[in-house]
Amino acid sequence: ELKVEQNPLFLSMQEGKNYTIYCNYSTTSDRLYWYRQDPGKSLESLFVLLSNGAVKQEGRLMASLDTKARLSTLHITAAVHDLSATYFCAVVPWAGNMLTFGGGTRLMVKP
Amino acid sequence: SQTIHQWPATLVQPVGSPLSLECTVEGTSNPNLYWYRQAAGRGLQLLFYSVGIGQISSEVPQNLSASRPQDRQFILSSKKLLLSDSGFYLCAQWDGAYEQYFGPGTRLTVT
Numbered sequence: 001e002l003k004v005e006q007n008p009l010f011l012s013m014q015e016g017k018n019y020t021i022y023c024n025y026s027t028t029s030d031r032l033y034w035y036r037q038d039p040g041k042s043l044e045s046l047f048v049l050l051s052n053g054a055v056k057q058e059g060r061l062m063a064s065l066d067t068k069a070r071l072s073t074l075h076i077t078a079a080v081h082d083l084s085a086t087y088f089c090a091v092v093p094w095a096g097n098m099l100t101f102g103g104g105t106r107l108m109v110k111p
Numbered sequence: 112s113q114t115i116h117q118w119p120a121t122l123v124q125p126v127g128s129p130l131s132l133e134c135t136v137e138g139t140s141n142p143n144l145y146w147y148r149q150a151a152g153r154g155l156q157l158l159f160y161s162v163g164i165g166q167i168s169s170e171v172p173q174n175l176s177a178s179r180p181q182d183r184q185f186i187l188s189s190k191k192l193l194l195s196d197s198g199f200y201l202c203a204q205w206d207g208a209y210e211q212y213f214g215p216g217t218r219l220t221v222t
Binding site: 031033035040041042043045048050088090098099101102103104 | 143145153154155157160201205209210211212213214215216218
């Protein structure tokens with residue numbers, strides 16, 4: 001059974017600071033996803049990582065994938081209040097087509 | 112482009128009442144469709160997925176069922192709701208390549 005673990009589960013940070021969210025998974029995978037969810041809203045796709053060493057950046061967010069370590073990171077640079085949300089990673093096992101989600105990281109950015 | 116509609120947006124139902132949630136998609140044919148549930152403050156749990164009309168796979172045993180009467184329609188049902196059925200229900204569509212898109216969701220409160 002594929003397991004996906006995120007940490008931390010909750011993160012409170014000051015504006016302007018940097019931080020990293022970690023996503024570990026338990027089986028071979030060739031696709032990893034990061035989503036954002038605002039309170040009461042659906043999921044918004046942020047990144048799709050398709051290969052070992054993949055790195056993608058959008059604004060203050062940068063995601064990377066290490067398939068050998070079964071680890072993805074979502075790095076936040078110089079956080080701003082608008083980044084406050086819950087972030088989920090999700091994994092598709094090799095040759096599969098279903099997402100298994102991590103438990104989510106609730107991010108609060110304080111002024 | 113692909114669009115996912117969910118109806119209704121919110122629903123309050125008493126315990127023991129029936130349920131019918133609808134998901135329709137536009138802009139694609141023969142999509143893979145998924146139902147997820149998100150309990151308050153929790154991650155996403157895959158409930159059902161469908162690769163075609165009349166083809167339903169269940170991921171967890173429960174008092175819910177799903178049907179796919181048309182290519183672009185996916186319905187989640189229950190004959191008798193339980194308190195534990197409360198949550199945010201999300202329909203999702205696989206684009207056939209690398210992206211899974213989510214609908215706006217239905218918030219169900221069972222009282």
